[in-house]
Amino acid sequence: MKALLKLSDVQLIQAQAHMIKKSLDSGFIVLSGQSGLSNQSEIWFENFIRQSRWNPWLEIHHFQSTEEHGTLYQLSIEGRALHTPWCDTLHLRLIDDLWITDPEKALDEEILLGLLTSPYLQKFPNYDEIVSALRVRRLIAQAGQLTSLKFDTRAVDRPMSHWSYQEELGFTLRKDCSLIEALRLATQPSYSGVEYAFSCYRASEYVILLGIVEEAKISNPDFYEKLHRQWEKKAIASGAFHETFLLEHGSLSEPVPMRHYIPGDRVWFRNPDSISSNVSGYEGSWVIYLGNGLFSNFWANLHPFNLEEKCLEIYHWRDGAFQDDAGVWQMDESLVSEMVRISKSHPLKKASILNQMLRYREASGIYFQGGCIDASRESPRLIRPGTCNMVLLDV
Secondary structure (H helix, E strand, O other): OOOHHHOOHHHHHHHHHHHHHHHHHOOEEEEOOOOOOOHHHHHHHHHHHHOOOOHHHEEEEEEEOOOOEEEEEEEOHHHHHHHOHHHOOOOOHHHOOHHHHOHHHHHHHHHHHHHHOOOOOEEEOOHHHHHHHHHHHHHHHHHHHHOOOEEOOOOOOOOOOOEEEEOOOEEEEOOOOOHHHHHHHHHOHHHHOOOOEEOHHHHHHHHHHHHHHHHHHHHOHHHHHHHHHHHHHOOOOHHHHHHHHEEEEOOOOOOOOOOOOOOOOEEEEEOOOOOHHHOOOOOEEEEEEEEOOEEOOOOOOOOOEOHHHHHHHHHOHHHHEEEOOOOOEEEOHHHHHHHHHHHHOOHHHHHHHHHHHOOEOOOOOOOOOOOOEOOOEEEEOOOOOOOOOOOOOOO
16 A cells, blocks of 8 residues: 555556456355255345445346356446445445444445455355345444453453353353343443453454354254354354354455455454563454444444554554563553554654554564554354354364
């Protein structure tokens, strides 16, 4: 992005055209003739997509090969140039009014737009799965909006009416308790009246799991019951959670465009400072993309971050890092907030910081040229009966 900002107008047009050309394989495919009872879902989806604000730029291509056949949905080149220049989904003016009048519809429209312009071609085995993918993303983004917690990477803290804890099992669900209710109580103070202690990584898991369980209750009741039995026995967390429930798109060698996000994505922002990243929990920040250009703020949900604000916060962690009397690295959040405020009030300083931060992150263990933007995004796997590829551990 830094180099592109210095190009002439002609070069800018040529560069954007090149990016659009490279993204001709964008969008998503729904296969035909696969397992699943898709007729009702297909009718619903066709009505939904035809009534969307992106319909004038919609392209639908039917294809058939010896191995598979189905339909490719994508936004036209003109639509991408108009609505997502540089593959940027953070500033969608066409639905600005919807975020005021009907935020749920705006969220659905933005999820659809993100999928239509997806730079990593996505495949769904039937229309049931695309309908669930749209809905589970909305449920995750909505849960992310409501989640507000206390930051603590070490505390053992949950509503014990619904949870019990053993170190080797993690937090497990008490018998006869609803997993949906337990997750809401743990993460949403508007529901429980209490803020519980979490790390951002574990918080992101609970938000994603809540969306998955809510969708399973609607579309796959057997899997919904399996999720309950799983969490009654043992929690799935950390790497196992990622492998069980999520797909990762993009890599350091083939990064997702820096400003392309779809609501419901789990996103990591890396701390590119080698010193402050020694503070436990400040190696980076796991968030959910909420839509409307905003990322979740698990510690103050009424004040979500835009991309620039998130970059400024992470940059100034280097100012708040200190070692206590025992030599343990700690973070002075009040100092971080003050430094962010100062940077926001000085345009040149702010621009200099963003120039450093709005770059792709370096590989693990490398701290050379900065950059906090991750190359990948994470989103839920398939969930419908017959095509569900979330394999649980103990049930």
